[in-house]
Amino acid sequence: MKTTDYLIIGAGASGLAFADTLLGESDAEVLLIDRRAKVGGHWRDAYSFVRLHSPSAYYGVDSLPLGQNRIIASGRNTGFYEQATGAEVCAYFETVRASRLEASGRAHFLARSEFLDHHGGTASIRHTGSGEIEQIGVRRRVVDARYQEASVPATHVPSYAVDPDAAFAPIGMLPGRAGEHRGFIVIGAGKTAVDACLWLLDAGIDPERIRWVRPREMWFTDRAGMQPLDQVASIINGLADDAQAGAQARTLVDLCHRLEDVGRLMRIDSGIEPTMYRGTMLSLAELSALRQIDNVIRLGHVKSVEAGRLRLTDGDVAIGPGTLVVDCSARGLASSPQVPIFAHDTITLQQLRHNSPTFNAALLGFIEAHGDDAAEKNRMAPPNPYASTPRDMATMFTRTWVSERLWQGQPDIRRWIEHSRLNLLGGLALRMEDAAVKAAAGRFATHVATAVARLPQLA
Structure with missing residues (x-):
């Protein structure tokens, strides 16, 4: 043995x-x-x-x-x-x-x-x-x-029914199937759906040919605030923003808006309050690209994908000829x-x-x-x-x-x-004489104890 x-x-x-x-x-x-x-x-x-x-x-x-x-x-x-x-x-x-x-x-x-x-x-x-x-x-x-x-797209089983005759594919099949279709419907509001939309845009697909099923909106983290090593000031500054907002926010919505105001959090549609947060990062350039897709389907969650029709909890949407439905609904971690x-x-x-x-x-x-x-x-x-x-x-x-x-x-x-090289704050101690690093570290230290006391009350 x-x-x-x-x-x-x-x-x-x-x-x-x-x-x-x-x-x-x-x-x-x-x-x-x-x-x-x-x-x-x-x-x-x-x-x-x-x-x-x-x-x-x-x-x-x-x-x-x-x-x-x-x-x-x-x-x-x-x-x-x-x-x-x-x-x-x-x-x-x-x-x-x-x-x-x-x-x-x-x-x-x-x-x-x-x-x-x-x-x-x-x-x-x-x-x-x-x-x-x-x-x-x-x-x-x-x-x-x-x-x-x-839960990954390749092994994920959608929570909705799919008609065998529907033009449907998981995201992994998108590169091989995209050339057969003129239009696309992307299902999902998280990182996988973002990747699919950015891939389509990079492939030269006109944003008007993409429809995006987003039952809910998500808060994204600005990637600029998560850069290590020589740019580690971005991380400590972001943590200081988190702590200061946590110490001063009156409600959860106020917390998110404070973080949005300082550029820590972002949302695709500024007119809708996000109810999701999963720590997914975007750059401002990626956010700008995604905002080109303005044909967003907000009729709840998908119930079934049929040949020619998408059924959702709050209504149906016609699927035109030559349109591929792309599943990006795997939950992730x-x-x-x-x-x-x-x-x-x-x-x-x-x-x-x-x-x-x-x-x-x-x-x-x-x-x-x-x-x-x-x-x-x-x-x-x-x-x-x-x-x-x-x-x-x-x-x-x-x-x-x-x-x-x-x-x-x-x-x-x-x-x-x-x-540890896996420490996202690695090298911070070596840069504490940098004015921006020192200011951010001081701001974090000023607010973190109050944030630790207040955030559980908000949550």
Whole structure:
């Protein structure tokens, strides 16, 4: 029977980031399993034109940079740090597997394997190709890296019915199907729908030929405020904006409008109050492009896609000849109920600091490597559920700031964070003599305690 110290379920970004730090901070042995043939998780199922919506500089595993920290020289994100393509992310994770994990001699990857159960130090897994069930001895813990697993377009099943005769495609099929059609109806209001609309515009499709089903509106974060390294002043200034708005806002709507007024949050339609927030980033140039699509369908959620007709909860819309309906309704990261991260024989990876998925997994690997008491580790790592609404956003900000205060009180955790390449505030200490950085840090310090006290009341 194979044995290992840690069995990690899911070899996506979080599972790999956790394993990478755990291996670097301990002498543990790790076995990663995944139902897919290769590491990379949901990136393996992503549409061909997907990119990170955050800079590559703080994504991936801690021990290996992703990209070259180049500045984008053209397009709608000119002047920002590079955002890796899906293909680049997949290639990067393959390099992580070979040169960082397996090269250690203490990590192995089992492809096309699914977790069944775990009892008394023995886990059962099924090899999906053969159906064979194998027992794995687990000396320490089973690590669940799937708990907040993304719902991705390639494997997503729409919540509405689709007539087999309808001209319909998930976003992944859009590049191959677009040339057959003159018009397009995009279903969804989040990042995936944004990507589809921007792809169509870049392909030369006239905005008048695009209709966009948006049952609700979303608040987006301005990408200019999330730039690291030499532009890290943008991040601390954005955090200061968040804290100041949180300290002064009278209502949740007022909070969002204050953040909109300072350019922290953006919405596509300024005349409609957004009810969604998921931390998705846009540049001002992307926002301007999306606003060219003014044929927006606001008749509730889609009930069915039929040949020639789109049925929605508040009415029907005709689908003209030569029109392709594009599904972009996959939800993305799961807002799973929070559970304690560290238990006797399991670790359930979850968000800690908002908008920092691989940083969170790596930090949990560090905490696991250096702690023995589950209660103390859980005190250092309170879960922070993903946001779906402005109310969730307010709660999420608060929990991040409370956790950051805890980490600053622990010298070993503080040192790790300061030196981690996944820390979006990396290099801030070296730039504290910069007037803009110093002013923003002072403004954050002035308002954060009041914001921590007030935001839960608003939420």
